[in-house]
Amino acid sequence: MERRQLHVPPRTIMTPGPVEVEPRVLQAMSNSILGQFDPSFTFIMNETMELLRDVLETKNHWAYPIDGTSRAGIEAMLCSVIEEGDKVLIPSFGRFGYLLTEIAERCGADVHFMSCAWGEVFDPEEVIKEIKKVRPKIVAIVHGDTSTGRLQPLKEIGFACRENDSLLIVDAVATVAGTEVKTDEWLIDGVITGTQKCISVPSGMAPLTYNDRIEKVILERKSIEKGIASKEQLGRNNTRRRIQSNYFDLSQLQDYWSPARLNHHTEATSMLYGLREGLSIILEEGLEQRFARHRLHENALVAGIKAMGLSLFGRADSKLPTVTCVNIPEGINGDAVRSMLLDEFGIEIASSFGPLHGKIWRIGTMGYSCQKRNVLLTLGAFEAVLLRHNARIHVGEGVQAALNVYKSVEKEEISI
Amino acid sequence: MERRQLHVPPRTIMTPGPVEVEPRVLQAMSNSILGQFDPSFTFIMNETMELLRDVLETKNHWAYPIDGTSRAGIEAMLCSVIEEGDKVLIPSFGRFGYLLTEIAERCGADVHFMSCAWGEVFDPEEVIKEIKKVRPKIVAIVHGDTSTGRLQPLKEIGFACRENDSLLIVDAVATVAGTEVKTDEWLIDGVITGTQKCISVPSGMAPLTYNDRIEKVILERKSIEKGIASKEQLGRNNTRRRIQSNYFDLSQLQDYWSPARLNHHTEATSMLYGLREGLSIILEEGLEQRFARHRLHENALVAGIKAMGLSLFGRADSKLPTVTCVNIPEGINGDAVRSMLLDEFGIEIASSFGPLHGKIWRIGTMGYSCQKRNVLLTLGAFEAVLLRHNARIHVGEGVQAALNVYKSVEKEEISI
Numbered sequence: 001m002e003r004r005q006l007h008v009p010p011r012t013i014m015t016p017g018p019v020e021v022e023p024r025v026l027q028a029m030s031n032s033i034l035g036q037f038d039p040s041f042t043f044i045m046n047e048t049m050e051l052l053r054d055v056l057e058t059k060n061h062w063a064y065p066i067d068g069t070s071r072a073g074i075e076a077m078l079c080s081v082i083e084e085g086d087k088v089l090i091p092s093f094g095r096f097g098y099l100l101t102e103i104a105e106r107c108g109a110d111v112h113f114m115s116c117a118w119g120e121v122f123d124p125e126e127v128i129k130e131i132k133k134v135r136p137k138i139v140a141i142v143h144g145d146t147s148t149g150r151l152q153p154l155k156e157i158g159f160a161c162r163e164n165d166s167l168l169i170v171d172a173v174a175t176v177a178g179t180e181v182k183t184d185e186w187l188i189d190g191v192i193t194g195t196q197k198c199i200s201v202p203s204g205m206a207p208l209t210y211n212d213r214i215e216k217v218i219l220e221r222k223s224i225e226k227g228i229a230s231k232e233q234l235g236r237n238n239t240r241r242r243i244q245s246n247y248f249d250l251s252q253l254q255d256y257w258s259p260a261r262l263n264h265h266t267e268a269t270s271m272l273y274g275l276r277e278g279l280s281i282i283l284e285e286g287l288e289q290r291f292a293r294h295r296l297h298e299n300a301l302v303a304g305i306k307a308m309g310l311s312l313f314g315r316a317d318s319k320l321p322t323v324t325c326v327n328i329p330e331g332i333n334g335d336a337v338r339s340m341l342l343d344e345f346g347i348e349i350a351s352s353f354g355p356l357h358g359k360i361w362r363i364g365t366m367g368y369s370c371q372k373r374n375v376l377l378t379l380g381a382f383e384a385v386l387l388r389h390n391a392r393i394h395v396g397e398g399v400q401a402a403l404n405v406y407k408s409v410e411k412e413e414i415s416i
Numbered sequence: 417m418e419r420r421q422l423h424v425p426p427r428t429i430m431t432p433g434p435v436e437v438e439p440r441v442l443q444a445m446s447n448s449i450l451g452q453f454d455p456s457f458t459f460i461m462n463e464t465m466e467l468l469r470d471v472l473e474t475k476n477h478w479a480y481p482i483d484g485t486s487r488a489g490i491e492a493m494l495c496s497v498i499e500e501g502d503k504v505l506i507p508s509f510g511r512f513g514y515l516l517t518e519i520a521e522r523c524g525a526d527v528h529f530m531s532c533a534w535g536e537v538f539d540p541e542e543v544i545k546e547i548k549k550v551r552p553k554i555v556a557i558v559h560g561d562t563s564t565g566r567l568q569p570l571k572e573i574g575f576a577c578r579e580n581d582s583l584l585i586v587d588a589v590a591t592v593a594g595t596e597v598k599t600d601e602w603l604i605d606g607v608i609t610g611t612q613k614c615i616s617v618p619s620g621m622a623p624l625t626y627n628d629r630i631e632k633v634i635l636e637r638k639s640i641e642k643g644i645a646s647k648e649q650l651g652r653n654n655t656r657r658r659i660q661s662n663y664f665d666l667s668q669l670q671d672y673w674s675p676a677r678l679n680h681h682t683e684a685t686s687m688l689y690g691l692r693e694g695l696s697i698i699l700e701e702g703l704e705q706r707f708a709r710h711r712l713h714e715n716a717l718v719a720g721i722k723a724m725g726l727s728l729f730g731r732a733d734s735k736l737p738t739v740t741c742v743n744i745p746e747g748i749n750g751d752a753v754r755s756m757l758l759d760e761f762g763i764e765i766a767s768s769f770g771p772l773h774g775k776i777w778r779i780g781t782m783g784y785s786c787q788k789r790n791v792l793l794t795l796g797a798f799e800a801v802l803l804r805h806n807a808r809i810h811v812g813e814g815v816q817a818a819l820n821v822y823k824s825v826e827k828e829e830i831s832i
Contacts, residue, residue: 008456
C-alpha cells in the first residue's frame with residue numbers, strides 16, 4: 001500500500017450511526033492534552049457528569065462515560081451487576097436484544113429470553129407477566145432497536161420491576177438526546193447510551209448512569225487493585241463475588257470518577273472534551289426542542305419516502321423516531337442502491353442485519369445529521385438512484401412532500 | 417456549578433502519560449465523520465494496521481487497536497487467551513505487574529506470581545527457571561513499568577517461552593515508539609500498547625498485535641453473535657470455551673478488522689484518524705532516530721537532575737529510558753512541589769503508586785513531550801520550586817548541565 005496523507009471525503013451520513021458531528025465538538029477535541037489528575041481536567045470530568053445527569057433526566061449521582069464504544073457501556077453495566085446464575089429476563093425485539101443476551105450469558109447469567117417478531121415491540125403487559133413468573137434479578141431491555149427501527153415503551157415495565165424488586169437496565173444507545181428517555185420518572189435503574197448517535201459526538205464513549213439500587217450490588221462486589229490498595233483494603237476485597245472484568249468494574253470506575261480519583265485507566269482526554277461539548281450543545285438546544293426537531297425531520301423524511309411510493313417496515317405505532325426503515329422494492333438490489341448513493345452522491349444510508357439484510361434500508365435522522373438540508377438532499381439523490389435502478393416510483397414527489405412538511409411548520413417555533 | 421465554556425489551560429506535560437500530542441494528530445482528529453463501512457474508512461483501518469505492524473516491528477497479520485485505554489488492550493489479550501484454570505506465570509516488578517495479575521485472576525487463571533523489589537528487574541535466568549518449573553500456558557510480563565521506571569530485558573525470556581511452548585504476552589504500553597520493542601525478533605506472541613505515551617496520541621486506544629500461535633487459541637474459542645450469525649455459524653459456536661467478554665473477544669474483533677467486516681462495535685472514528693496520523697509521524701521520523709531522540713532528552717534530563725544534587729531511584733542498568741524516577745529529598749513534600757510546578761508554571765510531573773507514593777517523583781520524556789524546550793523549562797522551574805521549598809540543591813547547575821548535553825551532540829545527526 002502506498003503511503004499517503006489521511007483522506008476523509010465529505011459525506012452526508014443518514015445512517016443509525018455513527019452520524020455527523022457538530023463542528024464545535026471537533027473543535028473542542030482539538031484542544032491540547034491535560035493530565036488526568038490536573039485540576040483543570042478533573043473539573044471537566046465533574047462538568048461532564050453534571051451535564052450528563054441533565055441529558056439523562058436523572059438525579060443519580062453516578063453518570064459518567066465508559067471509555068469504549070456503546071457495547072462497552074452495556075458490558076460494564078451487565079458484568080458489574082450480574083453474578084453467576086443470576087436470573088436475567090431479556091425481552092428482545094431485534095438484533096440488540098440478542099446482544100444483551102450474548103453479553104449476559106458471558107457474565108454467567110441464567111438468561112430468560114423472550115422475543116417478538118422483528119418489526120414489532122412488546123405489549124408491556126406481556127413483559128410484566130413474565131417478570132412476575134420468572135422473578136428475575138435483572139430485566140435488560142433495549143429502548144430503541146435500530147436493527148428494526150422500533151421503540152419499546154418502558155414506563156409500565158419500570159413500575160413492574162420496582163414492584164417485583166427486579167433491576168431494570170436499559171440500552172438507550174439509539175434514543176438518548178433524540179427522543180424522551182426519562183430515567184428517573186420511568187424508574188430505570190441503569191441506562192447506557194453511546195456517543196455516536198443522537199448525542200452526535202464521535203464513536204468511542206458509552207455514557208451511563210445508575211442509581212443506588214445498582215450501586216448497592218456493585219459495592220458488595222468491590223475490590224481494589226493490589227498495586228494501589230493498602231493492606232486493610234486488600235483484606236476487605238471480596239474476591240469470591242469479584243466482578244469478572246477489571247476494565248468494566250464499575251466499583252473501581254466510580255472511585256476514579258469520585259473525589260478520591262483512585263487511579264484506574266487514563267481517561268480518554270480528547271473524547272471527554274468532545275463529549276462535554278456535545279452534551280452542552282444538547283442542553284443549549286433544550287431537550288424538548290431537540291426532540292421536536294427530531295420528530296419534524298422524521299416527518300419530512302417519511303412524507304418524502306411515502307410520496308415516492310415506497311413503504312415503511314414495521315408497525316407505525318412502535319416506530320423509532322430516529323430511524324426510518326424502508327422496505328426494499330422487489331427486484332431492487334438494496335446494496336447496489338446504497339453503494340451508488342455513497343459513490344456518486346456522498347450520501348450514506350444503512351442496510352440491516354440477519355434476516356432483514358436485503359429486505360430493508362435504514363435511514364437515520366440523528367443529532368447533527370438530523371437537519372433539513374440532509375433530508376432534502378437525501379430524498380433527491382435517493383430518487384435519482386432508484387430511477388437508475390429501474391424502480392417504479394412516483395418521480396418528483398418525494399422532495400416536494402418533504403418541502404411541504406417544512407412549509408407547514410414555518411410559522412411554528414421549531415427551529416429547523 | 418455554573419455553566420461555562422470548555423477551558424483547557426496550556427500545559428507542559430512531563431509525566432509518564434498522557435503526554436502532549438503533535439498538532440498534526442489533533443488536526444487529523446478534527447476531520448469529519450465517515451461511516452464505519454464506508455470504503456474510505458475501511459481503507460483507513462487497513463492503513464492503520466499496516467502502519468502499526470511497522471511500528472511494532474512485526475510481520476504478524478493481526479495488528480489493530482482496541483477501542484479503550486491501554487488496560488482495555490491488556491484485558492482483551494488476556495481474556496481471549498486465558499481459559500479457566502490455565503497456568504499463567506507473572507513476573508512482576510511494579511504496579512503494572514499487579515495489574516496483569518488482577519486481570520488474569522478475573523479471567524480464571526491459575527496465577528503463578530513472582531516478584532522482585534520495586535526498583536529492580538529480573539535476571540532473565542530467574543524467570544526462565546520458573547518457566548521450566550511451572551510450565552505455564554502463558555507468561556505475562558510488563559516491558560517497561562512506569563511505576564518504578566524500570567525496563568525488563570525480554571529477548572532471552574522470549575526464546576525460553578518458545579522452547580517451553582508457553583505464550584509470551586507483553587505489556588509494552590510505556591515503551592513502544594520510545595525504545596526498542598522487537599516483537600518478532602524477541603519471539604513475543606502478543607504485544608499490547610497504548611496511545612497516550614510514546615505514540616503521542618490522546619488516550620483512548622490500545623493498539624495490539626498477536627501471531628498465529630495466539631490466533632490458534634482464539635479461533636478454538638470463537639463464537640459469532642446470535643443477532644448476526646447464520647444457523648450454521650451458531651451451530652459451530654463453542655459456548656463451553658467461549659471468551660468471557662464480548663467487547664474484548666479478539667475472535668470477533670479480528671473478523672471486524674478483516675475483509676469480512678463482520679459488525680462488532682462502531683470503530684472510534686476520530687481516535688482512529690488520530691492513531692493513523694500518530695503512527696505515520698513515528699515512521700516519518702524513523703524508529704531508530706526516534707529512539708535516539710528519546711535517549712538524548714533522557715540524558716539531558718538526567719544530567720540536569722544529578723547536577724542539582726538530586727539522586728535517581730532504582731538501579732541504573734535497568735532504567736526505563738522514557739521515565740526518570742527522582743528520589744524526593746528528605747523533608748520535602750513531594751505533592752506540594754508537584755502542585756506548585758503545575759499551578760505556577762503549568763508544568764506537570766508525576767508522583768507514584770503504593771509504597772513509592774511520597775518517595776519518588778516520576779518525570780516522563782515521551783513522544784511529542786520529549787523535546788529540548790520541555791526538558792529545559794522543566795529543569796528551570798523544578799529548581800525554582802525546590803528552592804521555594806527550602807531544598808538543599810546546587811543552584812543554577814541543572815539547566816546548564818542539560819544545555820551541555822545538547823551542546824555535545826550539536827554536530828551529531830540527532831534532530832532535537
